[in-house]
Amino acid sequence: MAELDTGMTTGATRPRPISPHLQIYRPMLTMVMSIVHRITGAALYFGMLLLAWWLIAAATGPNAYANVEWFMGSLIGQLILFGYTWALLHHMLGGIRHLIWDTIHGFEPAEREMLTLATLIGSIALTLILWVVGYLVMGGPR
Amino acid sequence: MSDAQPMRTPLRQIRGLGSARSGTSHFWHQRLTSVAGVPLTIGLLLIITALLGRSHAAVVQILGSPIVAIVMLLFIINTAYHMWIGMQEIILDYVHEAKWKFLALMANTFFVFGVSLASIYAILKLSFGV
Numbered sequence: 001m002a003e004l005d006t007g008m009t010t011g012a013t014r015p016r017p018i019s020p021h022l023q024i025y026r027p028m029l030t031m032v033m034s035i036v037h038r039i040t041g042a043a044l045y046f047g048m049l050l051l052a053w054w055l056i057a058a059a060t061g062p063n064a065y066a067n068v069e070w071f072m073g074s075l076i077g078q079l080i081l082f083g084y085t086w087a088l089l090h091h092m093l094g095g096i097r098h099l100i101w102d103t104i105h106g107f108e109p110a111e112r113e114m115l116t117l118a119t120l121i122g123s124i125a126l127t128l129i130l131w132v133v134g135y136l137v138m139g140g141p142r
Numbered sequence: 143m144s145d146a147q148p149m150r151t152p153l154r155q156i157r158g159l160g161s162a163r164s165g166t167s168h169f170w171h172q173r174l175t176s177v178a179g180v181p182l183t184i185g186l187l188l189i190i191t192a193l194l195g196r197s198h199a200a201v202v203q204i205l206g207s208p209i210v211a212i213v214m215l216l217f218i219i220n221t222a223y224h225m226w227i228g229m230q231e232i233i234l235d236y237v238h239e240a241k242w243k244f245l246a247l248m249a250n251t252f253f254v255f256g257v258s259l260a261s262i263y264a265i266l267k268l269s270f271g272v
Contacts (some may be wrong), residue, residue, distance in 0.1 A: 023246075041228050041232075042232060043227065044225070045225045045229055045252070045253075047175070048225065048258070048261075049222065049257060051218075051261060052257050052258075052260045052261045052264070055205070055214075055260075055264035055265060055268075056260055056261075056263075056264045057264075058198065058202055058205055058264065058268060059263075059264040059267040059268050061197040061198075062199075065198040065201070066198070071248050081189070085187075088187070090184060092179070092180060092183050095176045095179065095180070096180065097229065098266050099173065099176060099177065102173060107161050111177075130187065130191065133191060134191055134194050
């Protein structure tokens with residue numbers, strides 16, 4: 001058990017008060033989604049390399065572009081792109097949720113649970129819709 | 143109780159500062175870029191979906207057309223600033239030792255400038271076709 005600092009000790013070396021970290025709390029949906037928001041953000045950060053690679057290849061020429069198409073069309077590439085799509089949509093919907101919270105709305109227990117669940121379900125649904133459209137309507141990557 | 147050290151830091155020590163020495167401006171800029179990021183992300187997804195399965199020549203032509211190129215440029219510039227602030231926030235949360243903190247902050251800046259300027263250059267080259 002962590003020692004409680006009651007502030008009764010004296011002297012200049014008394015440690016500053018700190019807040020407890022994650023492992024002390026029981027996981028809740030809002031908390032898990034907050035962590036996922038940060039993880040998807042970090043993943044998208046490095047995912048920008050893929051966008052840059054794709055654009056540079058398109059600007060370089062047909063051969064370079066064929067390499068990107070080959071990678072994106074491979075099983076690994078498809079898995080990365082699928083995860084990237086979900087991470088992007090989840091981070092976007094999570095961001096909208098945070099913007100709603102920034103206006104001091106949606107903080108009631110039922111409301112915040114509903115908003116958080118909507119983020120999760122919405123991101124999965126939109127990802128699936130986008131990929132179904134991508135494959136059925138546009139013919140998928142080639 | 144009266145001799146307890148006050149928990150509140152004197153305001154003058156923190157005004158305009160914070161771990162990154164820039165106060166709350168990043169907090170506001172992160173909201174600004176997130177609002178802009180919503181329509182731009184939708185635009186990016188629409189563009190990529192529309193380009194699926196197309197030949198290189200068609201992709202080059204579409205990416206270089208003004209509306210598409212402008213949306214792509216706005217997305218990249220907006221995202222670059224958003225992800226720079228976001229990664230800085232993550233670094234400041236987890237990297238506390240001064241040396242590693244500033245190395246990580248530098249790496250963040252280099253990464254964001256490198257990736258975004260490369261993307262911007264590619265779109266400009268596609269647009270102007272030189």
